[in-house]
Structures are given as C-alpha cells and as structure tokens.
Amino acid sequence: MTNLTGTRVAFLLTNDFEDSELTDPWEALTDAGASPELVSPTAGTVTGKKGHTQQVDLSTAAADAADFDALVLPGGVGNADALRLDRDAVAFVRAFFDQEKPVSVICHGAWILADADVLAGRTLTSFPSLRTDLVNAGATWVDQEVVIDRGLVSSRTPDDLPAFDTRTIEEIGRARAV
Numbered sequence: 001m002t003n004l005t006g007t008r009v010a011f012l013l014t015n016d017f018e019d020s021e022l023t024d025p026w027e028a029l030t031d032a033g034a035s036p037e038l039v040s041p042t043a044g045t046v047t048g049k050k051g052h053t054q055q056v057d058l059s060t061a062a063a064d065a066a067d068f069d070a071l072v073l074p075g076g077v078g079n080a081d082a083l084r085l086d087r088d089a090v091a092f093v094r095a096f097f098d099q100e101k102p103v104s105v106i107c108h109g110a111w112i113l114a115d116a117d118v119l120a121g122r123t124l125t126s127f128p129s130l131r132t133d134l135v136n137a138g139a140t141w142v143d144q145e146v147v148i149d150r151g152l153v154s155s156r157t158p159d160d161l162p163a164f165d166t167r168t169i170e171e172i173g174r175a176r177a178v
Helices: 019-030 077-084 087-097 109-115 128-136 158-177
Strands: 008-010 035-040 045-048 053-055 068-072 104-105 144-150 152-155
Touching: 008 019, 008 087, 019 068, 019 104, 019 158, 053 068, 068 087, 068 109, 068 158, 077 087, 077 109, 087 104, 087 109, 104 109, 104 158, 109 128, 144 158, 152 158
Parallel strands: 008 035, 008 068, 068 104, 104 152
Antiparallel strands: 045 053, 144 152
C-alpha cells in the first residue's frame, strides 16, 4: 500500500454533498497516512445529502493550493452547483491544475472543472448528466469506472468508490515520488 504520510489533501465541498463521496475517500486517504482537510465556502460545518456533518477546516477565501499536495472533489448536485458560483472555489481548483498537482473528482464534482477552464484536451468520466457540459468545456467524456489523465482521476458514482479510492492514492503517491 502507498504511504502518504506527510501529504496534505484538500477536500473541496459545501452542503448537500454526496456523503459517501466524502467519507469513503477521506477514510482511505487517512488510512494511507495522508492528512485530509475540508475546504469550503461554508463556515462551521457542512451537511451531506444523507445527514453526515463535518467540520470545515479552511474557507475557500483563505485556502491556497500551494499548501496542499492534492485535491479531492466529491459530488452531490447541490454541492457541485453551489461551488461553481464561488469564485474562490473555482480559483482554488484552477490552481491545482496550474501547479500540476493530482486532482480526484467523482460524480457531479466534475462540474466545477468546466468553470475552472481546465478540461481542454483531457479525458474524464462523471455522472452521465454532466457529459454535455464537460464536452462543451473541451473534454473527451467516457463511461468508465475510473479514468486517469495526467494526474486527474475521475469516476462516475458512489458505486465506483473502491476503484476511485485506490487510484486516487496511487496518483498522489506517484506525484510525491517525482
């Protein structure tokens, strides 16, 4: 198993996130030795669609991608739609791509990538309803369990979490080894 001790991983989300798309990768990364931190435009705590609550560690206005080794973007329609409207969140996401750091995105979490203008020439997957938006933003969309494209790990739904978690850990480990 990849050892990610000393690795800081930002999870970017707000209310109405898909609970398992936060809790499952968070646990997998913690078990691998990483230190996950929750970044959100919402202060205090955030609440998922199924009721999971979690303390916010850092606001999007105060977050700096340079302080993190990787980014995870959980889904949930309400979460994804709200994040797209937060300029600081969009800039935070774009900075990870500018700095060529690993980004893992699942389900509706990919929506913000269109707003961050980071999809030209990339291949990814997502929840199927995002296909047109992602293609219009320059991506090639495929229907696969997990897709990896130059440090971008993407998956479709919570059913894909086992593969998503494994590949996220591998990509972060690969980036740290360089």
